[in-house]
Amino acid sequence: MKFSGFRVFAEALRGHKGWKPLWRDPAPQSEYDVIIVGGGGHGLATAFYLAEVHGIRKVAVLEKGWLGSGNIGRNTTIIRSNYLLPGNQPFYEFSMKLWEGLEQAINFNAMVSQRGILNLYHSDGQRDAYRRRGNAMHLTGAGAELLDQDAVRRMYPWLNFENARFPIKGGLLQRRAGTARHDGVAWGYARAADLRGVDIIQNCEVTGFRIENGRVQGVETNRGTIGAKKVGVAVAGSSSRVMAQAGLRLPIESHVLQAFVTEGLKPAIDGVITFGAGHFYVSQSDKGGLVFGGDIDGYNSYAQRGNLPVVEDVLEGGMALMPRIGRARLLRSWAGLMDMSMDGSPIIDRTPVDGLYLNAGWCYGGFKATPASGYAFAHLLATDTPHETATAYRLDRFARGYVIDEKGVGAQPNLH
Numbered sequence: 001m002k003f004s005g006f007r008v009f010a011e012a013l014r015g016h017k018g019w020k021p022l023w024r025d026p027a028p029q030s031e032y033d034v035i036i037v038g039g040g041g042h043g044l045a046t047a048f049y050l051a052e053v054h055g056i057r058k059v060a061v062l063e064k065g066w067l068g069s070g071n072i073g074r075n076t077t078i079i080r081s082n083y084l085l086p087g088n089q090p091f092y093e094f095s096m097k098l099w100e101g102l103e104q105a106i107n108f109n110a111m112v113s114q115r116g117i118l119n120l121y122h123s124d125g126q127r128d129a130y131r132r133r134g135n136a137m138h139l140t141g142a143g144a145e146l147l148d149q150d151a152v153r154r155m156y157p158w159l160n161f162e163n164a165r166f167p168i169k170g171g172l173l174q175r176r177a178g179t180a181r182h183d184g185v186a187w188g189y190a191r192a193a194d195l196r197g198v199d200i201i202q203n204c205e206v207t208g209f210r211i212e213n214g215r216v217q218g219v220e221t222n223r224g225t226i227g228a229k230k231v232g233v234a235v236a237g238s239s240s241r242v243m244a245q246a247g248l249r250l251p252i253e254s255h256v257l258q259a260f261v262t263e264g265l266k267p268a269i270d271g272v273i274t275f276g277a278g279h280f281y282v283s284q285s286d287k288g289g290l291v292f293g294g295d296i297d298g299y300n301s302y303a304q305r306g307n308l309p310v311v312e313d314v315l316e317g318g319m320a321l322m323p324r325i326g327r328a329r330l331l332r333s334w335a336g337l338m339d340m341s342m343d344g345s346p347i348i349d350r351t352p353v354d355g356l357y358l359n360a361g362w363c364y365g366g367f368k369a370t371p372a373s374g375y376a377f378a379h380l381l382a383t384d385t386p387h388e389t390a391t392a393y394r395l396d397r398f399a400r401g402y403v404i405d406e407k408g409v410g411a412q413p414n415l416h
Helices: 007-014 040-054 089-100 102-106 123-141 149-155 182-195 236-244 308-321 322-329 368-382
Strands: 031-037 057-064 115-119 145-148 169-175 199-203 206-212 215-221 224-233 252-264 272-275 281-282 289-300 329-340 345-351 356-360
Touching: 031 040, 031 215, 040 057, 040 115, 040 356, 040 368, 057 182, 057 329, 089 102, 089 123, 089 368, 102 182, 102 252, 115 123, 115 149, 115 281, 123 145, 145 149, 149 169, 169 345, 182 199, 236 252, 236 329, 236 356, 252 308, 272 308, 281 308, 289 308, 289 322, 308 322, 308 329, 345 368, 356 368
Parallel strands: 031 057, 031 224, 057 199, 115 272, 224 356
Antiparallel strands: 115 169, 145 169, 206 215, 215 224, 252 289, 252 329, 272 281, 281 289, 345 356
16 A cells, blocks of 8 residues: 555545555564564664665564554654764764655655754854864765854744853754654554565564574564574663673663653744753644753663653753743653663674674664664664664774764763
């Protein structure tokens, strides 16, 4: 079934009775060429690109709950490629290019909206740092514009420009950045993978790995043993727990990241804004709610909920940036599990167990990386070589001294 404007019109004429489920609900087979553990955005994208790019279609995606119940549905939907370091910038720009063609590639409306992202600066030193970042972005074709205060004021005249502690002096704008509908991304990748023969198996929790003579033979699940030639793990905040079942200890800590949405308001923010003097970012959804977030809770947790100190900190940042937010009523909050690596950058690599591969450590960058992460992980699974944009994301880089410290705060995951 191919989606199109004509199909929507035809279904409307016959009472929308011809629509079918987006993907099948198959029972697990006894063996697959590749098993992907984790039915979130990265796992589903990996399965799609394995089938689409590499022709590997005997693939299963195992999800312990329902599809999209993890971080893919628990984020603030921002997509961008405004990174600095050579280990990160080419990768996220590759992801941005995939976002720009995603809806055509998967034939699904993921509501990709390139509305732009504006990172505000509040001092001369921060301006110079943003100029450097913008130059790095230009080198990969990401595009960036350094705006002065007048240019920012024309875009958002109601920001608190005269804040005594954090005056807004300008910003770095990437016009190609924006947002995408997180659920639509998961559903679109699932449907596209399913159409290419991939089995998406929900309510199938991996409880262990079958490893013989140092090589993975498959996985143990609550629905029985499933054999596989290769197993890729993409389970976000549960990476450490899942990989521990294979006897591996990861350089990762799990933290909670909260997000918030207000009641529906009239259109006020047509892009994404980040506060340079604190960790606060905000956009406005198509339903009118202001969607925003900030720092992770500064302790290790596997709970999909947060605590009040971070709520207070995020709201204080919002008030400092845009006092008018104080009149909006907070509708709800939620949280996702971040697998915070020691340098704030991801891991896409083989593990010491032959045939077992890891996709983890995404910190704050997981959603925006979804297409490139799936593409690069599929490339690794299919060819046993890293994709050209992901060569820096090695598991052993911490031991070798090749960290990618984008924020420059060292081995403190709670600060990345």
